[in-house]
Amino acid sequence: MTRMVDVIEKKRNGGLLTKEEIELFVEGYTNGTIPDYQASAFLMAVYFKGMEPEEQAHLTMAMVESGEQIDLSAIKGSKVDKHSTGGVGDTTTLILVPLVAACGVPVAKMSGRGLGHTGGTLDKLEALDGFHIELSKDEFVKQVNDLKLAVIGQSGNLTPADQKIYALRDVTATVDSIPLIASSIMSKKIAAGADAIVLDVKSGDGAFMKTMEASKALAESMVAIGEQVGRNTMAIISDMSQPLGNAIGNALEVKEAIETLKGEGPEDLTELCLTLGSQMVVVGGKADTLEEARELLKEVIENGQALSLFGDLIEAQGGNRAVIEDLSLLPQAQYQIPVAAEKSGYITKMEADDIGIAAMLLGAGRATKEDEIDLAVGIMLDKKVGDYVEKGETFATIHANAEDVSQSTALLLEHIHIEKEKVSPPALIGDVITK
Numbered sequence: 001m002t003r004m005v006d007v008i009e010k011k012r013n014g015g016l017l018t019k020e021e022i023e024l025f026v027e028g029y030t031n032g033t034i035p036d037y038q039a040s041a042f043l044m045a046v047y048f049k050g051m052e053p054e055e056q057a058h059l060t061m062a063m064v065e066s067g068e069q070i071d072l073s074a075i076k077g078s079k080v081d082k083h084s085t086g087g088v089g090d091t092t093t094l095i096l097v098p099l100v101a102a103c104g105v106p107v108a109k110m111s112g113r114g115l116g117h118t119g120g121t122l123d124k125l126e127a128l129d130g131f132h133i134e135l136s137k138d139e140f141v142k143q144v145n146d147l148k149l150a151v152i153g154q155s156g157n158l159t160p161a162d163q164k165i166y167a168l169r170d171v172t173a174t175v176d177s178i179p180l181i182a183s184s185i186m187s188k189k190i191a192a193g194a195d196a197i198v199l200d201v202k203s204g205d206g207a208f209m210k211t212m213e214a215s216k217a218l219a220e221s222m223v224a225i226g227e228q229v230g231r232n233t234m235a236i237i238s239d240m241s242q243p244l245g246n247a248i249g250n251a252l253e254v255k256e257a258i259e260t261l262k263g264e265g266p267e268d269l270t271e272l273c274l275t276l277g278s279q280m281v282v283v284g285g286k287a288d289t290l291e292e293a294r295e296l297l298k299e300v301i302e303n304g305q306a307l308s309l310f311g312d313l314i315e316a317q318g319g320n321r322a323v324i325e326d327l328s329l330l331p332q333a334q335y336q337i338p339v340a341a342e343k344s345g346y347i348t349k350m351e352a353d354d355i356g357i358a359a360m361l362l363g364a365g366r367a368t369k370e371d372e373i374d375l376a377v378g379i380m381l382d383k384k385v386g387d388y389v390e391k392g393e394t395f396a397t398i399h400a401n402a403e404d405v406s407q408s409t410a411l412l413l414e415h416i417h418i419e420k421e422k423v424s425p426p427a428l429i430g431d432v433i434t435k
Contacts, residue, residue: 002020002021002024004024004025004028004034004038004042005038007021007024007025007042008038008041008042008045011042011045011046011049012041012045012048012049013049014049016052016054016055017051017055017058018058019058019062022055022058022059022062023058023062025039025042025062026059026062026063026066026161026165027062027066027161029161029164029165029168030066030160030161030164036168039165039168040168040172040174043165043168043169043172043174043177043180044172044174046174046177046179046180047173047174047177047180050177050178050179051179053221053224053225053228054228055179056179056182056183056221056224056225056228057224057225057228057229059179059183060182060183060186060187060190060225060229061187061190061229062161063159063161063162063165063183063184063187063191064159064187064190064191066159066160066161066162067157067158067159067160067161067191068157068158068191069158069190069191069193070110070137070158070191070192070193071193072108072141072144072193072194072195074141074145075106075108075141075144075145076106076145077104077105077106077284077285078105078106078195078196078232078283078284078285079106079107079108079144079193079194079195079196080100080105080106080107080194080195080196080197080198080280080283080284081107081108081109081110081189081192081194081196081197081198082096082107082109082197082198082199082200082276082280083185083189083197083198083199083200084199084200084202085185085199085200085201085202085207085208085209085218086202086207086208087202087206087207087240087243087244087352088206088240088243088244088248088352088353088355088356088359089243089244089245089246089247089248089253089269089352090202090240090244091124091244091245091247091253091254091256091257091260091269092200092244092269092272092273092276093109093111093121093151094121094124094125094253094254094257094310095257095260095261095265095269095273096273096276096277096280097109097149097151097310097313098149098261098306098307098309098310098312098313099261099273099277099297099300099301099306100277100280100281100284100297101147101148101149101309102148102300102305102306102309103277103281103284103286103287103293103296103297103300104148104284104286105148105280105281105284105285105286106144106145106148106149106284107144107148107149107150107280108140108141108144108149108150108193108194109121109149109150109151109152110151110152110153110154110192111133111151111152111153111154112153112154119250119364119365119366119373119375121151122151122153123250123373123375124250124251124253124254124257125151125254125317126250126375127250127251127254127330127331127375127376128254128314128319128320128323128330129319129320129323129329130318130319130320131314131317131318131319132317132318133151133152133153133317134152134153135150135152135317140152143316143317147309147312147313147316148309149309149312149313150313150316150317151313151317154188154192158188158191158192159187159188159191161187162183162184162187162188165180165184166184176208178214178217178218178221179221181208181218181221182218182221182222182225183225185199185222186222186225186226186229189231190229190231194231195231195232196231196232196233196280196283196284197222197226197231197232197233197234197283198233198234198235198236198276198279198280198283199219199222199223199233199234199235199236200235200236200238200272200276201215201216201218201219201222201235201236201237201238202215202237202238202239202240203215203237203238203239203240203241203430204239204240204241204242204352204426205240205241205242205351205352205353206240206241206242206243206351206352206353206355206356207240207352212237212430212431215237215430216237216430216431216433219235219236219237219431219433220235220433222235223235223433223434223435224435227435232283233283233435234279234282234283234432234433234434234435235432235433235434236275236276236279236429236430236431236432236433237429237430237431237432237433238272238275238428238429238430239426239427239428239429239430240352241349241350241352241385241426242349242350242352242384242385242425242426243350243352243355243356243381244268244269244272245260245265245266245268245269246266246380246381246382246384247378247379247380247381248355248356248359248364248378248379248380248381249359249362249364249376249377249378249379249399250331250364250373250375250376250378251330251331251332251375251376251378252378252379252380252399253378254323254330255327255330256269257310258307258310258323258324258327260273261301261306261307261310261324262301262307263301263302268384268428271428271429272428272429273297274294274297274298275429275432277293277294277297278290278291278293278294278297279293279432280293281293281296281297307324308324310324311324330376331375331376332376333376333377333378333399333400333401334400334401335398335399335400335401335402335403335405336397336398336399337397337398337400337405337409338394338396338397338398339394339395339396339397339398339409339412339413340391340392340393340394340395341389341390341391341392341393341395341418342391342413342418343391343418344388344389344390344391344418345388345389345418345419345420346386346387346388346389346418346419346420346421346422346423347383347384347385347386347387347389347395347416347417347418348385348417348418348419348421348423349385349416349417349423350381350384350385350415350416350417351415351416351417354411354414354415355379355381355411355412355415355416357411358379358398358407358408358409358411358412358415359377359378359379359408361407361408361411362374362377362378362379362398362399362400362401362402362405362408363377363401364377364378364379374401376399376401377399377400377401378399379396379397379398379399379408379412380396380397380399381395381396382394382395382396382397383395383396384425385423385425385426386422386423386424386425388422389418395416396412396416398412
């Protein structure tokens with residue numbers, strides 16, 4: 001009989017674990033027969049010795065099988081899910097769901113709430129008056145079959161093993177292990193019933209992965225897991241050294257998403273959505289090449305289909321679809337306070353993390369799970385890296401429901417750098433990873 005101590009020793013010595021050995025750890029730790037101290041030792045062994053692709057696939061599937069798995073087989077077509085590793089001003093889900101669905105790919109999306117600078121996708125959607133994120137499984141399936149899209153809150157007992165292991169990683173300094181991150185993310189996507197998965201791995205100051213090298217390693221690991229377990233998977237690495245788009249804050253980001261679906265959005269956000277959307281359309285089987293898929297996406301923006309479908313989504317889930325034509329129906333902050341440059345020059349750096357914190361201090365995000373979000377507040381950026389700004393010119397506008405925004409203003413002045421020498425904006429797409 002294999003004992004947990006033997007599994008720990010084998011991994012500590014760099015051995016290749018079998019499916020049974022990995023299942024022993026996942027099942028035993030989830031049901032409480034393996035204590036924290038052994039699980040911690042195992043995680044640290046993985047942290048130092050890594051895991052081969054087949055080990056990562058076994059770990060992923062053991063976590064998937066620890067809880068409920070959502071069966072979406074009643075939805076016609078190849079169900080495509082998208083996952084972003086998060087960042088500041090990341091509104092892509094709101095745009096991609098109707099954009100890709102308008103090309104005929106069913107998008108059955110389960111999203112979470114955000115802990116951090118701004119809310120998650122669900123919080124953003126709740127900036128739409130009346131929009132409800134709870135649908136029964138039958139309603140969810142029916143809506144995706146009828147409209148090709150739905151976005152709901154993650155429900156049910158998905159991947160309890162991952163939740164328990166993640167909590168332990170958090171307190172044992174084993175969070176930033178690529179095999180553990182990759183299997184954690186992929187287990188949730190697979191348990192949620194996706195046939196194909198597109199991943200947006202962020203890289204840079206505002207991302208979990210700060211370097212291109214680490215981002216690429218994570219993307220390659222996740223694509224390898226997807227392929228090992230029979231899910232068509234692609235990934236891109238995108239820049240998060242500065243915020244994505246111009247809006248940071250829930251209602252502000254919904255407004256920007258609607259503008260992008262009209263073809264009037266910021267260049268970087270539009271480009272990222274076309275890049276990710278092209279992959280989703282290809283893995284969803286509606287185009288043979290990324291070039292063909294991109295043309296389809298541009299077409300549904302130009303002919304208004306993507307925007308109209310976003311209206312259908314809002315209406316189907318209890319919101320007022322008039323918002324797509326009248327943006328004043330979104331929550332509005334009481335004060336709009338300009339932040340002016342203290343000197344003339346070029347913006348050379350925008351530290352995304354600190355700009356995100358400036359938005360959170362206004363009430364746009366959560367520091368703890370219990371925090372209430374103010375859906376109206378946030379920051380609009382008027383300039384990005386590479387732009388010239390005159391002394392006294394507004395480079396950002398704070399949307400607030402309190403008059404005193406001195407903390408947020410100070411953070412923006414400190415972390416948006418203005419220098420004499422011009423720099424080029426960072427490349428938005430770092431790499432495209434396919435099997």
